[in-house]
Amino acid sequence: MAKLLYSATASLDGYIAGPGGDMSWLTQHLAIDNPTADRVLANVGAILAGNRTFGGDDPNRGTDSEGAFGGRYHGPVVVLTHQPPAQPLAGVTFAGDLHSAVEQAKEAAGDKYVNVLGADVAKQCLRAGLLDEILIFFAPVLLGDGVRMFDDPGGDQVRLAPIPGETAHWYRVVA
Template sequence: MAKLLYSATASLDGYIAGPGGDMSWLTEHLTGENPTAERLLAGVGAILAGNGTFGGGDPNRGTDKEGAFGGQYHGPVFVLTHRPPAEPPPGITFVGDLPSAVAQAREAAGDRYVNVLGADVARQCVRAGLLDEVLIFFAPVLLGAGVRIFDDPGGPAVRLTPIPGETAHWYRVVR
């Protein structure tokens, strides 16, 4: 069964997007080779994103690198939202509740990862006990404000343990 993995690139002060969801800060940090990101991409069988992330500020918008993983991901995408568009883009499935979205994404992913994109969907997955792993890439920048990697005031403490043999900042959720 597919594992749910929350992955993100964050500033050193813990933000995955700037104020208003701005992602333009990320563009300069997406250069060069990243073997961990390449391994992750090869293991992703489906993406589960929130509506804000799906419709948000792609740092590569308008270029040939637009889309997940710098435009390199070509597979099933599930968007968790209560406001689906009247005419969904081809290849995108909009789902109104978390259990259905996770089930559909897992089925589509097979034995590969369901890559969770977006802090709010990750928070919902943690609260529901569904998240299996977390991978954070850090960019050498301090944003000072924006969307936190993970923000759940009053939420449960979640223990993470490093995955043996993996890169730093790739963790398994301890249950």
């Protein structure tokens, strides 16, 4: 059965996007060879994204590398939104509630990962007890402002456990 994995690249001060959702800061850090990211990509069966992330800034917009995983992901995408577009998009399913979106993404992923993209969707999955793992890549930059990796004022503490044999920043959600 598919697991939900939230993976993101963050600045050292904990931002996954700059002010206004700007992702241009990330471009220079994506060119770095990353065997862990390659391994994750090979094991992603579907993407679950929030509407802001799906329609937001792409550090590779207008290039052959536009899209998830530098344009290398070509599979099903489920977008959690209350405002689906009037015209359907090939390979993209729109869902209006979290549980339906997760169910559809898991079904599409089969026995691979559902890769969660977007801080808000990751927070919703975590709050609902649906998130299984978290993988964070850190880029050597301080953004100072923007969209935080996790921002949940008043939220509960969540315990994480390192995944044996993986990077120092790949964790299993414990509670």
